[in-house]
Amino acid sequence: MFSTFGGTDAAREAFQAALDEFTKEHPNVKIDNDTMSANDDGFRTKVNTDMNSGNEPDLLFYFIGADAEGFVNAGKVVPLNEILDADADWKNGFIPDALELAKQKDGNIYAAPLTGFYEGLFVNKKIFEENGLELPTDWAKLTTAVKALAAKGIIPLSVPFDQSHYLIEHTILSAAGPEGQNKGLLDGIDPNWEKAYAAMKELYDLGAFPKDAATIDLSMSGNYYSEGLAAMTIEGSWAIGGWSDDTRDNSTVVPFPTVPGGVGSGNDIVGGFGSGFYLSKATYDDAAKKETAIALLKHLTSPASIQKIASANGGTPAADVEVTGLPQVALDGFAMAAKAASISAPVDSKVSQETFGNLRASVQPVVEGKKTPTQAIEEAKKTEDANKK
Structure with missing residues (x-):
């Protein structure tokens, strides 16, 4: 096995x-x-x-x-x-x-x-409350929080650039909406996909990510959140069990907000079985x-x-059973999934592995201004076409 x-x-x-x-x-x-x-x-x-x-x-x-x-x-x-x-x-x-x-x-x-999952924007409520910030339920609240936290030396959003699976999944879903995300890239480029990368660059320019985002992996990125050094992270339900008790007890989870110009509802989540x-x-x-x-x-x-x-x-x-002994953040996650406007499988299930690898590789050059969002999606489209021949 x-x-x-x-x-x-x-x-x-x-x-x-x-x-x-x-x-x-x-x-x-x-x-x-x-x-x-x-x-x-x-x-x-x-x-x-x-x-x-x-x-x-x-x-x-x-x-x-x-x-x-x-x-x-x-x-x-x-x-x-x-x-x-x-x-x-x-x-x-x-x-x-x-x-x-x-x-x-x-x-x-x-x-x-066996078990399914949901993903979302996990937030340390304690850090937000201590800094007088509202939960990041829309783009304006998210960027306001990023600016305020970055100014205080707190990592606003802990994600890595290479293993940027969840950042890509959530920005594309919120930019393209469930239908645009579900189509993948085979039948042409949905211009909303480019808005996902433009949103990542906006967050980077505001100081959202760890200073070493280019060299850390998902595990290290998760540690920053677990240790209370970061106020937010994008993760899946499986990550909760690995956090420190203090962070787990003070966390909640919300859908990733709609990016500027995006067609997502702001209540679309990644999840499923x-x-x-x-x-x-x-x-x-x-x-x-x-x-x-x-x-x-x-x-x-x-x-x-x-x-x-x-x-x-x-x-x-995956069965109708009562799950016991879970922390409040996990219950918040179940509630978020129950109220979601849509639940979509991750975008890496809509494109080839090579294409998703290409999307990941473009995150750092795009946020650093060395590649445009349009170029990133066009390169991914070429990879997808080559893989599906």
């Missing part, structure tokens, strides 16, 4: 407990859980290399959408539709939305979801492994397992 539930992952212990439950019931089964952080730039490379070289794991916890298209189209994993339909108890354990959002372009479900467990075709065709692998898949995505994982990582449960 290959998953992200290792290292510093908030659900590592809960996931290991679920594996231990299974091996207790099946003493002859040995589970090798190979793990790697999804934030690691080598994560996608390892998965794609393994899947294409005959080294695929029996069960794979991985992204749903564009990231999986290669090995899905190559027939390396099996559709789960028939297995779900044959086991009503398992299928009915999922909320319908979770299964709907787990579908690939061909309408089949290849990945059984973006990952799940895949069952490899090789394992499915192996009579010695098939039934055990399916049993483990069902166990790991049962309502009981989902409840434990969601309680650990604050993710949106």
Whole structure:
């Protein structure tokens, strides 16, 4: 098995407990859980290399959408539709939305979801209150806060330039709106995408980002927020568990506001059920492994397992279960998602990996004035066209 539930992952212990439950019931089964952080730039490379070289794991916890298209189209994993339909108890354990959002372009479900996620603009309320600032619910309030905080030597918005996944996701969604974001770049350039990069430059010019944003990664950027050195960060629900108690207790989350000239509502968020467990075709065709692998898949995505994982990582449960023991900021996140005008999968699921890498690489030159927003999007469009030929 290959998953992200290792290292510093908030659900590592809960996931290991679920594996231990299974091996207790099946003493002859040995589970090798190979793990790697999804934030690691080598994560996608390892998965794609393994899947294409005959080294695929029996069960794979991985992204749903564009990231999986290669090995899905190559027939390396099996559709789960028939297995779900044959086991009503398992299928009915999922909320319908979770299964709907787990579908690939061909309408089949290849990945059984576990927990979903939401992303947003996380705000340290204590820092805002101490500086007499309103929550950044619109662009004017955001830029007012950035200017005031930068003047006091507080990092306004902690994000890195290279691993700028979340900055890109949120500015493009707020600039282009859900429809413009969802179209990707294949059918032409939506000029609103350029406004996302113009907004990043405006924030940079106001002193929004860490002085070392060009050299830090997501982990370091998160540390600045966790340690109370930054007033805001753009992250996903999974990050909450890694923050200091003080920061967690003083945080809330709001949708990223509409950028200047953008067509987003100001209440559009990134979220959904973006990952799940895949069952490899090789394992499915192996009579010695098939039934055990399916049993483990069902166990790991049962309502009981989902409840434990969601309680650990604050993710949106894929089953109708009550998640307990979560901090207020996680409850704020659930409320934000419930009230959102739209919930969209991240833009990196709408374009090829190479294109998203190109979008990331353009952040620093654009904010530093070495490249225009138009050039950034045109370069990404060329990469997308080249990858889809």
